[in-house]
Amino acid sequence: MKGSNAKQNKAVNLRLVLTQIVTLGPISRADIARNTLLTKQTITNMVEELIAINLVEEMGIKRSEGAGKPSKMLCLNKHAAFTCAIRITSERLELGLYYLNGECHSTITKQLTSPLRATDIGHVLEQFIATNNISIQTVLAGGLSVNTSQGDAISQHQLNQTLQAQLSELLHFPIALESTASACAAYQMLFGEAQTLHNFVYIHIGNKVEAAIVYDRQIMLGQNGLTGAIGDIFVTPEHNEKTGELGTLNEFSSIDSLATFVANSPEAAIPLNALDPSKHVRCAAWVAQAMEPLRIAIHTLESVLNTQTIIIGSDLSETCLDKLICTLRPFIPSIAQLGKRDIVRLIKVPNINSIALSGVATLPLHAALSNKNMQTLYMPKLFQGTPLQESVFLRQY
The missing domain is CATH 3.30.420.40 (ATPase, nucleotide binding domain)
Structure with missing residues (x-):
């Protein structure tokens, strides 16, 4: 995104400069100017305001490779609030x-x-x-x-x-x-694995399965701010005996479906986020039935959106999510595998528990x-x- 040097766009410019510092810091004023096309004076004004409220601080000196003056580096002051x-x-x-x-x-x-x-x-x-x-x-x-x-x-x-x-x-x-999926996507863009990505999907397996779609580093909010209910998509032609509806992803791959699967068994006494398919038979059986619907959902996202990658996290135990991801491979062939890829098709978030x-x-x-x-x-x-x-x-x- 580029800034505007018009006075009436000061609020936009302030946020733009702050975004540069949050996602790219430590960064120099000169680098911000190059990235945003704002004038040196505009950058100076914005940075002074951010420093005045203690949101941004100067740290260290970047030595210039040429004859220019050394640059003071800017970063977010994590202790501001x-x-x-x-x-x-x-x-x-x-x-x-x-x-x-x-x-x-x-x-x-x-x-x-x-x-x-x-x-x-x-x-x-x-x-x-x-x-x-x-x-x-x-x-x-x-x-x-x-x-x-x-x-x-x-x-x-x-x-x-x-x-x-x-x-x-x-x-x-x-x-x-x-x-939760959109929140995790926001974190990934600001501080995580997606700091350099422009388009990706974040899937979160919770009580329901959610997805956040990021396009041009903007989380798509949909009508009335609501989007990402991927758990409602149909993934099987079989009908639910109670509702008569086709089977949805939530019925197979959500934590609610895991709770239903282990009910009336000794595993029901174990917290859902502690179930381990290598130790618990019903949990292993759930992974086996959750795999194909999730493969279909991933194929659908790839075919429709063809984003740079899909990041997946969960409220499941890490061992359970690892097993589920392993069973997803080989992925269903899709448009995502065509052409040159710089990133793998599916990434498990590294800090799943936090x-x-x-x-x-x-x-x-x-x-x-x-x-x-x-x-x-x-x-x-x-x-x-x-x-x-x-x-x-x-x-x-």
Whole structure:
């Protein structure tokens, strides 16, 4: 993306410069100017503003190869504020405090026996923040993701938006809402394996199977901000005896389907994220039946989108996901295998146990980097933010 030197585009330029520093830092002002086509003076103004609110800091000197002056390098100040992550699944509530560069400060997990209200979640989060001796005023914003068994995708998304608004008003800071797959995709673009990728798909196997589609480094949000319900695609001509519908990916390859598969067996007493197909017979049988539907889903994504790669993560145990990925090969032939490839067709995310919560914590910063991403953010009514919050979320030019 290129910037504009017109004064009315200052907000766009500020986010553009910040994006360069977040994804490419340490980076010099000269490199930012070359990448964005902004003038030296515009870059200077933007950088000074970001340094003034402590969001960016100078570090070290880059020696010039020619006769030019050495350049001061710029990077994101990870200590400028915290972000908090709120992730809800059918089984647990996960909370986390993170530095701005995606590094984890602390996390906590609570097992759920019944759905929590917004007031309950807010109370637990406030206690968690206080326990870590962190002032809530130092929290830039929160990220929220919900992946449960409840209802269809549209109804669940509407419930999630209601919860997002309630939490934001209770906690008095902005909250960004995305699916777990989209949150993980955001993390991968900013701090992970996708920093140099322009087009990819992220699949997350949770209670339901989700997908995030990234095109030109933008997560496609779809109508009303809802997309990625790949678990609803039909993957078999066989009919569900209860509904009469064709079999969907969720019925075969989601964690809910794994729970159904191990029910009424000794493995039902084992946490789903601890099941190991090398030790547990029913889990191994589930992998065998989940494999072909997931192969079909991957083939569908490749044939329709032909992105650079597909990244896959999960709430499964790492051994279970490894086994599932192994059974997917050989992949169904698709357009993805044609021509020159610089990246393999499928990548397993390396930090499977922490990526979901890390991704959710990344959502506020991801929202701040683009006007398009800002639609995922809910701002409390009559919100009066800190100078940092004002600059990245509220200030209009």
